[in-house]
Amino acid sequence: MAKIQTNEENEKTKSYLTFIANGLTYGVDTMNVVEIITDYSVRPLPMVPDYIKGIINLRGQIIPIIDFRLRVGGMESPESHSTVILQILSTTIGMMVDSVSQVLDIDLSDASPIPVENRQELTNGMVSLEDGTVILLLNYEALIE
Numbered sequence: 001m002a003k004i005q006t007n008e009e010n011e012k013t014k015s016y017l018t019f020i021a022n023g024l025t026y027g028v029d030t031m032n033v034v035e036i037i038t039d040y041s042v043r044p045l046p047m048v049p050d051y052i053k054g055i056i057n058l059r060g061q062i063i064p065i066i067d068f069r070l071r072v073g074g075m076e077s078p079e080s081h082s083t084v085i086l087q088i089l090s091t092t093i094g095m096m097v098d099s100v101s102q103v104l105d106i107d108l109s110d111a112s113p114i115p116v117e118n119r120q121e122l123t124n125g126m127v128s129l130e131d132g133t134v135i136l137l138l139n140y141e142a143l144i145e
Helices: 007-012
Strands: 013-021 024-029 033-037 052-058 061-067 082-088 091-097 099-107 123-128 134-138
Touching: 013 082, 013 091, 013 134, 024 099, 052 091, 082 099, 099 134
Parallel strands: 024 134, 061 091
Antiparallel strands: 013 024, 013 099, 033 082, 052 061, 082 091, 123 134
16 A cells, blocks of 8 residues: 655655765755766866866757766766756756666655765765665755855
8 A cells, every 4th residue: 555645744755866976876856957968078178177077068058067976086987977967056067977876765854964074065964775775965056166
């Protein structure tokens, strides 16, 4: 028998697109995901931080692309990748990740804070799944700062 959620329970549960970067699983609210793309040519930009890979022209819209792996202090991977296009406030950006996993409904009341000594500026919580997987919840506003 399916459980019927009340309005209060629906407000606590959000859908997150999960992806892998540097061997860790992250989640981003699906309300911010525009699309997932592969095989786009990125035009490099001069004099930008190394995690900003450049720009792409996606159907006439110029979108900056960041390498999320480098942004969180990891290593650049020469292997294939996926790019998640996000709409954050009024800004559209692309985020290169190792791979996109799945969409999960996450109960935010199950989220724990990141331990202070290990806190990353781009995450604002973590959730442990029953299978032992830990999902770091992305603070996407910090991503565009």
